[in-house]
Amino acid sequence: MDKIWHKKKSGVHGSGLFASQNIKKGSKVIEYVGDKVTKKEGDRRADIQIKKAKKNKNNGMVYVFELNKRYDIDGSVKNNYARHINHSCNPNCEVEIDNSEIWVWAIKKIKRNEELSYNYGYSYDEDYVDHICKCGSSKCVGYILDEDYWPKLKKAKKKKDN
Numbered sequence: 119m120d121k122i123w124h125k126k127k128s129g130v131h132g133s134g135l136f137a138s139q140n141i142k143k144g145s146k147v148i149e150y151v152g153d154k155v156t157k158k159e160g161d162r163r164a165d166i167q168i169k170k171a172k173k174n175k176n177n178g179m180v181y182v183f184e185l186n187k188r189y190d191i192d193g194s195v196k197n198n199y200a201r202h203i204n205h206s207c208n209p210n211c212e213v214e215i216d217n218s219e220i221w222v223w224a225i226k227k228i229k230r231n232e233e234l235s236y237n238y239g240y241s242y243d244e245d246y247v248d249h250i251c252k253c254g255s256s257k258c259v260g261y262i263l264d265e266d267y268w269p270k271l272k273k274a275k276k277k278k279d280n
């Protein structure tokens with residue numbers, strides 16, 4: 119398969135991945151590759167990455183993805199270009215598991231040179247305020263959060279404003 123993406127400096131954060139051609143909705147864009155590790159090792163690595171991310175204030179990320187009940191994928195490896203994809207509150211991609219592989223799929227029609235994005239799916243905890251979102255979409259909720267927690271966020275904001 120031809121490479122349908124390229125890495126470039128992003129206006130959102132650091133570098134990002136961009137479409138090299140028009141991409142059809144529902145197509146596979148890039149595989150999220152990494153070390154296949156046991157759950158136990160995955161948890162251990164995620165903990166280290168979380169600690170690092172906290173130290174770096176927004177410049178760190180957690181790259182451990184759940185593959186199945188037994189294994190995780192740690193995507194913090196050089197050849198995993200998918201790790202450069204930025205978060206967006208109005209993303210054009212989604213991460214899904216297919217046949218023991220993690221793939222980034224297009225959930226919308228993506229135009230050539232458009233930046234690729236997916237929702238990082240962070241959960242709502244006391245640290246959510248550290249993950250400020252600058253995706254710039256009209257739907258932006260201001261924080262990197264799974265859409266499931268958006269209603270909760272809105273409620274919390276209302277409380278603050280009153």
Ligand SMILES: [Zn+2]
Nearest residue numbers: 207251253258
């Ligand atoms: Zn946003």
